[in-house]
Amino acid sequence: MPVDISEINQPDPKEDPLDREYLRKNYHALGCSDVLLDVYKIYLESAPLKLAQIIPLLQEGKLESVISLAHGLKGESGSVGGRLIMATAAAMEKAARSGDLEEAIRLLPELEKQLNNTIEAIQQELDA
Numbered sequence: 001m002p003v004d005i006s007e008i009n010q011p012d013p014k015e016d017p018l019d020r021e022y023l024r025k026n027y028h029a030l031g032c033s034d035v036l037l038d039v040y041k042i043y044l045e046s047a048p049l050k051l052a053q054i055i056p057l058l059q060e061g062k063l064e065s066v067i068s069l070a071h072g073l074k075g076e077s078g079s080v081g082g083r084l085i086m087a088t089a090a091a092m093e094k095a096a097r098s099g100d101l102e103e104a105i106r107l108l109p110e111l112e113k114q115l116n117n118t119i120e121a122i123q124q125e126l127d128a
Contacts, residue, residue, distance in 0.1 A: 017117040018125075019081040026081075036080075040122045043080045047073060051115055054092075058105050066096040066104060073111075080122060085114035 027036040050073045057065045074089035088111045095103035 017082055017084045017114065017121045019083040022081040022083070037126070039079055040126060043076055043082075044119060044122060047076055047085075047115060047119070050076070051112065054111070055108065058101070058108060061101055063096040063099060063101060063104065067093055070096060073115075077118065080118070082114075082118040085111070085118045088114045 023036065027033055050069050054066055054069050054073075057063075057069070070089045070093035074086050074093060077083075077086040077089060088107060092104050092107045092111060095101075095107060
């Protein structure tokens, strides 16, 4: 049986931090791949700053500020197709909105992991 070359070196969609179909429909198919590159570059600068701000705010129990930053990170992550980081940021925002500091803190390692995975995937796209 012939091998479908388009599937070679493609990330498993369940593991891929980027929603490739979203990126295809909302950037590539519209002829806006150059815009996506700009969005990626902005994300690489701003998303780590948001995470860096969230950490001490969680330590200080300042949930209102965590809500705002997690919400912003969720939106920015959506714009780059970062579906896993977006879901984790949404969970943190929800926990903070409900006043559950313990849950918001528990989500921090996953948020860091997903951000790192998303950044790595974006870097691979930029280096390609």
